[in-house]
Amino acid sequence: MRGSHSEGGGASTELALGAVDVLPAGALEERLASGRPLRVKLGIDPTAPDIHLGHVVVLEKLRQFQAAGHVAVLIIGDYTARVGDPSGRSALRPLLAPEEIDANSRTFQEQAFKVLDPDATEVRRNSEWLDMPSAELFALVRRFTVARLLERDDFSKRMAAAEPVSLLELLYPVLQGYDSVAVESDLELGGTEQRFNLLFARDVQTSFGREPQAVMTMPILPGTDGVRKMSKSLGNYVGVTEPASEIFGKLMSVPDDAMPLYWELLVGERLDRSRHPNEAKRDLARRICDRFAGPGSGTAAEERFDRIHLDRETPADAPVHRIEIGGDVHLPALIREAFGVSGSEARRLLAQGAVRIDGETVPADRLDLPSGDLAGRVIQLGRRRFVRVVPD
């Protein structure tokens, strides 16, 4: 049973709402009591081009601190992205090209401002201080021991399973910790999988004679499969820049079991269990659309959704695919081009009755159609892919 995470770490402040833990006990209250604005750090490694709802959970927490008058320090980990965070990893992370990291950094920052107030956010890239001469790097890393780093679960598990752990990965916590020194962090936020990194940063700060930061961890948001962590690489994410129709559709496909967590982490309210699950899910989906795709987009997306799935209508805004008029059209080829699947796949789908033209299933043995019969019609592939065929 998961759901209520509110009282973690004994922090009684409103700002700790939803957090899994706030460590060490009392540290946050103590700092808040000082009355000065705290420097609240959140680091995100730009390993993918888009921010999704999983990132939003922790960004939203940062926004709350911001709203309470504290300083939001958003670190784009353009340098640590090159190293690769071993947290929760069971294998070596593939390396990203520098240009890729650079492009991701830009979109990340832009998209983070869909949650944060840009005027009250200090954005830093950690290459500013981590891109240092090796002599300085050595001086930094010699402060810590291998035994201390190997305490972490991910490493011991991988080593036990005879899987590789690179030297570079071992360095990751040290680098992330040094970020805290560089930005003089009072509090660092992160997902629960970041606990080791966040706590290790305290050691790094201490070794530099700084006051160690408090840390606050937030629950991990499951992806649209309802089970695994939301992530780009698992393909179970909802991006904040996606069109409302996508956001709505994806959220509706999230299993009911994950709804309490979605409500708590994304809407900031407890799910009212007396509501019909379908209605509660629609409500959530509308709110998220309104927030990220623009006010009112939720209702519009919902209407479109119902037209397609309840009334079985074809969407008016389906992408357009042009064909030449004259002669027959070979359906597998058309599907391949229109939907970006392979020709073999197209044939299989056809054979499985997954192709509809204006709502009518194409017979499995039908491979060619006169082009005249296709012009102006909507081809549907499976439940949610649509293309409107238009004469060229």
Place this chain on the structure above:
RNA sequence: GGGGGAGUGCCAGAGCGGUCAAAUGGAACGCGCUGUAAACGCGUCGGCUAUGCCUACGCAGGUUCGAAUCCUGCCUCCCCCA
């Protein structure tokens, strides 16, 4: 420095000379059911203008009528000893 083991499809993991486009499970996809939820049932899951053809089992060669399966070299990973 010495000794041993392993690299198979999106992932995990069988296969160990022909019947292998490669068992099985998971993921994914499709159809049905439904609340585009879950669960369940059935099916698909390399490519190709397709009853056949092509490309594939770390990479490169070789042996064989025939290789994922045998040999040689290379690359990568792991373990043990020092």
